[in-house]
Amino acid sequence: MPARKNAFYAQSGGVTAVINASACGVIEAARKRKDRMGKVYAGRNGIIGALTEDMIDTSRESAKAIAGLRHTPGGAFGSARYKLKSLEENRAEYERLIEVFRAHNIGYFFYNGGGDSADTCYKVSQLSKKLGYPVQAIHVPKTVDNDLPVTDTCPGFGSVAKYIAVSTKEAALDVASMARTSTKVFVLEVMGRHAGWIAAAGGLAGRTPAEAPHIILFPEVPFNKRAFLKRVKDCVRDNEYCVVVVSEGAAYKDGTFLADAGTTDAFGHKQLGGVAQVVAQMVKDELGFKYHYAIADYLQRSARHIASKTDVDQAYAVGKAAVEMALAGENSVMPAIVRKSDKPYRWTVGKVSLARVANREKMMPKRFVSKDGFGITAACRRYLEPLVKGEDYPPYRDGMPVYVELKNVPVKRKLDKDFKLR
């Protein structure tokens, strides 16, 4: 039997309500196969932890603590916005990774992130061979943006989608009941700078044109002020109120973000704030309606209390599958969610080569946006509905969710030189 290799796991980019469920899947699967896989080391603050040899020994955590990761939002080991450059630009970073992996007998690299980390993962697997220290690199998908190709959805997205759909529905009930004498137009700003997946999820709040949200502003659909204002006006006339879900990436035809429009004052100062208030103020100025707006920001991607069970299950499953693929000798692959049927929703975990994932974005198909550009289609609803399905509540104590806090014991360093980050 060959000496067991250790594994390195790191979280990358913006965290989600369920990225720790993937960590849980990785660690629990590895623990079950102790005969084949050594310890799982986690990068403190993601890949930075590998570059600086600042790793966490997850074997020091109890089974209970690791199980608790499944219902704990945020990134338990810290994540990082740190994109490795191309091999040509900064080969030293890749070499350093391999150096650290070699020093700690790490043969498996599990990288939990979006498109950028898939690319890094891919490069590490390529380079490690050349450098004579082969590492099996497996990408574990995660992104609230839902923009990874091939996989049916990205763990993290379903829970944001559920949060936005539920919040839209709830706020709409509030606004509807007050509209006679108070707020007529409510605007909810959601994430998604490049793709309207999250905004589309707001569409799950209603089923008929009279039901909120009455208008969704997608990044994919050039903003037409006149058409928008007419729609708001008609909606208030017909329903007495209007709920708008706007993506932070909503933009004019020329690509200017709405949030950027008219953003400097006479002194050249950048105007503060986001797209929700720009849209709300536009409604106020042109139509005179009283408005309110909410900006969900990080609340939406950390809202583990209203996570989608489908999403939690899938996040765990891809973590677990990553370990199984590694032990099956796979390299440079990503576990992906494969949809078998819409209703009932049936899915399984498939395997996709990283060469097919790296540097490709999955945009929202045109057929998911209604003809007028302000809503979602039946096809979109069919796609989205299963992803928000099921509840998976965390445990509570004294009214507050009990989220685990790990000890995060450092792995003893073995290299005597520091690595300077860019």
Added chain:
Amino acid sequence: MPARKNAFYAQSGGVTAVINASACGVIEAARKRKDRMGKVYAGRNGIIGALTEDMIDTSRESAKAIAGLRHTPGGAFGSARYKLKSLEENRAEYERLIEVFRAHNIGYFFYNGGGDSADTCYKVSQLSKKLGYPVQAIHVPKTVDNDLPVTDTCPGFGSVAKYIAVSTKEAALDVASMARTSTKVFVLEVMGRHAGWIAAAGGLAGRTPAEAPHIILFPEVPFNKRAFLKRVKDCVRDNEYCVVVVSEGAAYKDGTFLADAGTTDAFGHKQLGGVAQVVAQMVKDELGFKYHYAIADYLQRSARHIASKTDVDQAYAVGKAAVEMALAGENSVMPAIVRKSDKPYRWTVGKVSLARVANREKMMPKRFVSKDGFGITAACRRYLEPLVKGEDYPPYRDGMPVYVELKNVPVKRKLDKDFKLR
């Protein structure tokens, strides 16, 4: 046996996640005492429904639909921001109310609201006697602002408190895991223009100075920019990140709201937006930290999905008690929550004269704010903790909460003249 009188129920002011639970309490209790109480008519859009003789016959709703009100946010019959003026200023409004009540044989007036509606309730009971058509007026407490006197808490507040505490905790985990390379300061704006009760609830997210929220900005504590910035700086130095919960009512010593400070540009245009971005931008300008901010707005007071069980139970209980008090011959009173003990939390429903409630605000006691003005004390935590305790999840179907929609069948009008609202 005297002829049974009907009852009129109306919702007033901003709605909450649990105001319908009070409606449920009123209607279910009245249905149980059909021998003594006639139908419950609800005002469409609150008191406006009485003034315009636009009432809803709740007897047309199934028992299942009424039971569903207990878990449905918003105002099921519509609410209104419509404060009746003083008797001297607009006696006609009060006389009209009595006229409508008389036409529909209404002997019980249940008004579900905050301070203003308590005052209206009080005046109606006074005037009805003088006009020779006595109405028993019972106020059913409700307000997320938690500012009604005498009662231990106000139904609606506990659920907002839970939402803010949970959201603060979750967003803090997100920020903490990203702080090494991304956002260092996160600001959450919460409701409460006059009192810091909701902001204080954010304090439940953490227990130690290192835990978020690190800073709470209360309306009760004059904003000191220098002290605030120093605290942010120290916090980022010590914890790598800083979470701020700011009340929309946070203000400078002279009473100027932070949200109003410097609100006009060179053209005299009012600057958009709320206090969160003012605070966030201040941090950016003076300390250079990357920031994010969220504005919970209506999401916080409609978030039935994360309602506090204590709050739901109390909202139902005061509705039920209102009917029982009415049948016991009470007039001009309000059911109030009486705290028997903190831990375990034991409470009961007491009775308070409206003369003691009308036109009095309960401010947050000084002893609830920590000495430095940036946090809550142990006494405050003792007060708040039981109010967020327990979960009371709505039912879900296909991933979405199932909130009831009533038929809201109108009561046939009996008066031939319209009433012109102000």
